[in-house]
Amino acid sequence: MSTQSPQSAPDSPPAPQRSSGAVRVVLIAAGLAVVLAVAIVPRLNASAALQQQTAALAVPTVQVTQPAVAPPDQTLVLPGDIEAYQQTPIFARTNGYLKAWYADIGAHVKAGQLLATIDAPEVDAALGQARADEQQAQANDQFAQVSAARWQQLVQTHAVSQQDTDMKDSDAKAKHAAFLAAQANVARLAQMQSYEKVYAPFDGVITARNIDVGALIDAGSAGGPAKELFDLAQTGVLRVYADVPQDNVGASLDGTSACLEVSQSPGKCLPGTVVRNAGAINAVTRTLRIEVDVPNANGAVLPGSYGQVHLSVKAAQPGLSLPVNTLLYRPEGLQVATVDAQNKVLLKTIKPGRDFGTRIEVASGLVATDRVVLNPSDSITNGQAVKVASSSAATASAAGSHS
8 A cells, every 4th residue: 555655646746846947027027127226327317417517507607807007017028229429520621641540440539538539741741831820911901000000190280181191091990800801711710720639528438540650631522421530429328229119108208217227137127217219109000109218337237238128107097917828809899797796798898998918908898896707718799598616616717817
């Protein structure tokens, strides 16, 4: 009996096999769900992020700054022509041959110092003859005066006629006039003889010597041009000429402090003063010529050099100033983009004033409370909605525009 029970057990289906198949189906479904989740969820997240980024970029973020008061002083750096305070060529006034010269180039001479001697024998001989003629004219004049006086006495006694007396008076006057003419001729020739010695007209430096001993000196009387003997320059004070642009000549420049910088002394600026100006704008360059006197006692700067004049110019009414990275160059003119209370862009056309390099003065078109966009895009338009960045970021950007 006990042997038949084991034979009947295989006729019924095994329960554990049916449960394992169901588990496999569930596991496969769960795996498919996980795979779908891994593939789809990042796409959904990326799409949401893209929508957020697009919405954020639809309203651009801008940095703003406010106008500052422009400085009253502006330093102009102008090219300057450096000249000696006085510079003159020295010519001979009489003809002859150079006997000697006493100063060469670079020599410092005083006013009245002898520079050269000219040998002019013709002038010396003419002066000797003129002095002899003067003595003869003086003797004739004295004799004529005595004769006229005697005839005036004789006519009182009717010893001579009145006509003869008048003739003696006229002859005395003619002889006196001849004597005066002889004196004048002597004085003229004596003056010509004095020109045989060439003197310095003022204190200065000899910058050129164009003659040597034995050279023929022609004063130009023969019709040809005279030859320059020396060139003398006074370099203790220099005259520096510069041209100030028309926009900077509103205030009086006379008496304004300035300084001169030359390439041979970099970093060193010699102080000077504007002493005069041309008083009229040059119609070609639209500039005003000024003269700056610069002391040069040690001769550090040579006449004829090129230098730069640093001139401090005061503005009559300083305006507002902005960084140059706020400007928009449009067909309507120079503009800036401002942000109103509703965070909308408002373009304003401005009139520029002085240029400070990294900043520019605004003469009109702006008020001090305006919020001006830094680094505006070329596509910015009126009424465009914007988002204003934090004040710290705007301050950092503005500070960068100053540097």
